[in-house]
Amino acid sequence: MISGREHLRDAYRVEQVAREYVSRRFQSPLGALLHSRQIRVLQQLIRDRSIEEAVEIAPGPARLTVDVAPFLKRVTVFDASAEMLHEARRRLSDAGLAARVGFVQTDAFQLPVGRQFDLLYTFRLIRHFERADRLRLYRQIRGVLKPGGTLVFDAVNARVSAPLRATARPGEYEHFDALLAADAVREELQEAGFAVESLVGVQRRYSTLMKCQVYIAPRSAVLARAAMEVVDRLGGEPLEWIVVCRRG
Numbered sequence: 001m002i003s004g005r006e007h008l009r010d011a012y013r014v015e016q017v018a019r020e021y022v023s024r025r026f027q028s029p030l031g032a033l034l035h036s037r038q039i040r041v042l043q044q045l046i047r048d049r050s051i052e053e054a055v056e057i058a059p060g061p062a063r064l065t066v067d068v069a070p071f072l073k074r075v076t077v078f079d080a081s082a083e084m085l086h087e088a089r090r091r092l093s094d095a096g097l098a099a100r101v102g103f104v105q106t107d108a109f110q111l112p113v114g115r116q117f118d119l120l121y122t123f124r125l126i127r128h129f130e131r132a133d134r135l136r137l138y139r140q141i142r143g144v145l146k147p148g149g150t151l152v153f154d155a156v157n158a159r160v161s162a163p164l165r166a167t168a169r170p171g172e173y174e175h176f177d178a179l180l181a182a183d184a185v186r187e188e189l190q191e192a193g194f195a196v197e198s199l200v201g202v203q204r205r206y207s208t209l210m211k212c213q214v215y216i217a218p219r220s221a222v223l224a225r226a227a228m229e230v231v232d233r234l235g236g237e238p239l240e241w242i243v244v245c246r247r248g
Contacts, residue, residue, distance in 0.1 A: 028213060028217065028221075029212065029213060029217050029221050029224040029225040029228055030203075030209055030210070030212075030213045030217075030228065032225060033203070033209070033225065033228050033229070033232065034202055034203060034240075035063065035064075037200070037202045037242065038064060038123060038154070038202070038242060039064065039067045039068070041152065041200055041242050041244065042064065042067075042068050042071075042121055042152060043067070043068070043071055045119065045150060045152065045244065046068070046071045046072060046119070047071070049118065049119070049150065051072065051118045051119045051150075052072060052073045052074070052118075053072060053073055053074045053075070053076075053117055053118070053119075054068070054072055054074075054075050054076075054117055054118070054119040054120065054121065055075070055076050055077075055078065055117045055119070055120040055121075055144055056068070056075055056076070056077045056078070056120070056121055056122060057077075057078045057079070057108050057111075057120065057121075057122035057125060057141075058078070058079055058080075058084075058108060058122050058123075058124065058125040059077040059078075059079055059084070059085075059088050060079070060081075060084050060087075060088065060124070061084055061087035061088050061091055062077070062087070062088035062089075062091045062092050062101075064121070064123065065077060065088060065092060065097075065101065066091060066092060066095050066097060068121075069092065069097045069100045069101055070097065070100075072100065073100070074100055074101075074102065075100060075101055075102070076101070076102040076104060076117075077101060077102070077103055077104065078104050078105075078106050078108065078111060078112075079103075079104075079105065079106075080105065080106065080107045080108065081105075082105055085103050085105055088101075088103065089101075089103055108122075108125060108137060108140060109133075109136060109137065109140060110140070111140045111141075111143060111144055113143060116143075116144060116145060116146040116149070117144060117145060117146065117149060118145075118146055118149050118150065119145075119149065119150045119152070120141055120144055120145050120149065120150070120151050120152070121151070121152040121153065122152075122153050123153060123154045124154065125137075125153070126153045126154075126155070127153075127154060127155055127156055127177050127178055128175050128176055128177060128178075129176075129178065130176075130178065131178070131188065134178065134188065135188065135191070135192055138188075138189070138192035138193070138194065139192065141247075142192070142193055142194075142247055145247045146247070147247060147248070148246055148247060149246070149247045150197075150244065150245070150246055150247075151194060151243075151244075151245050151246075151247065152242065152243065152244050152245075153242075153243050154202075154240055154241065154242055154243065155178070155180055155185050155199075155240065155241050155243050156177045156178065156179050156180065156239070156240050157179070157180070157181075157182075157201075157237065157238055157239055157240060157241060158179035158180055158181055159181065159237060160206055160237050160238065160239045161177070161179050161239060161240075162179050164206070165179075182199055182241070185199065185241070185243060189243070189245050193247065193248045194245040194246065194247055194248060195245055195246050195248060196243065196244070196245045197244045197245055197246060198243075198244045199241040199242075199243055199244075200241060200242040200243075200244065201237075201238030201240075201241055202238055202239070202240050202241065202242060203232075203238055203239035203240055204231070204232055204234070204235060204236040204237065204238045204239075205231050205232070205234060205236045205237075206238075206239040208231050209228050209231055209232070212224045212227045212228050212231065213228075
């Protein structure tokens with residue numbers, strides 16, 4: 001399991017990882033379900049709050065950006081990996097969206113001081129750090145957000161994930177993830193100067209979703225996705241949350 005800033009950054013500086021990131025993680029029915037939920041939350045926030053410009057940290061190969069950029073006049077992406085930024089630029093160019101996007105290579109712990117924005121979103125970043133580093137990231141984010149601006153990111157639910165990891169095969173979880181209770185998410189964000197507006201549960205009934213992935217998807221990805229949509233609507237404890245909060 002990789003933990004620490006340097007190891008995590010190096011893991012995403014491999015060109016093959018940059019090229020294959022979306023296909024490996026988010027084109028399966030389960031990955032596509034998670035992606036659609038994240039996009040739905042972001043697009044709804046942009047519409048409801050009339051947001052025109054945003055910042056994305058750690059966009060990777062523009063997995064989210066290609067679906068968010070059409071709803072904005074401008075999005076600026078910050079990523080420490082030149083390889084990921086190159087792949088993001090290629091994918092956005094292929095989608096005819098590169099003109100809407102500004103690309104900046106920078107460390108998330110050293111964000112450039114300058115303009116402030118109404119929305120900042122980042123997925124698969126904050127969760128990979130211990131609490132002290134998460135608080136440092138929140139401080140950096142506060143410098144990029146306007147007062148009252150919105151931060152959106154993902155957090156892992158300890159109640160669901162901890163038992164799964166306790167019985168996982170060696171190497172199954174490649175990177176460190178902070179496993180948190182809902183109250184802990186709210187408390188650390190309050191300490192960092194943010195107020196949580198909502199914790200949107202995603203990947204509910206994860207064990208059942210995985211059974212759909214393992215047993216149905218090899219026969220029919222369409223049928224597996226349809227089954228997952230039904231399971232997801234049944235509710236239950238989520239594997240992760242999409243955290244929506246405001247800067248104080």
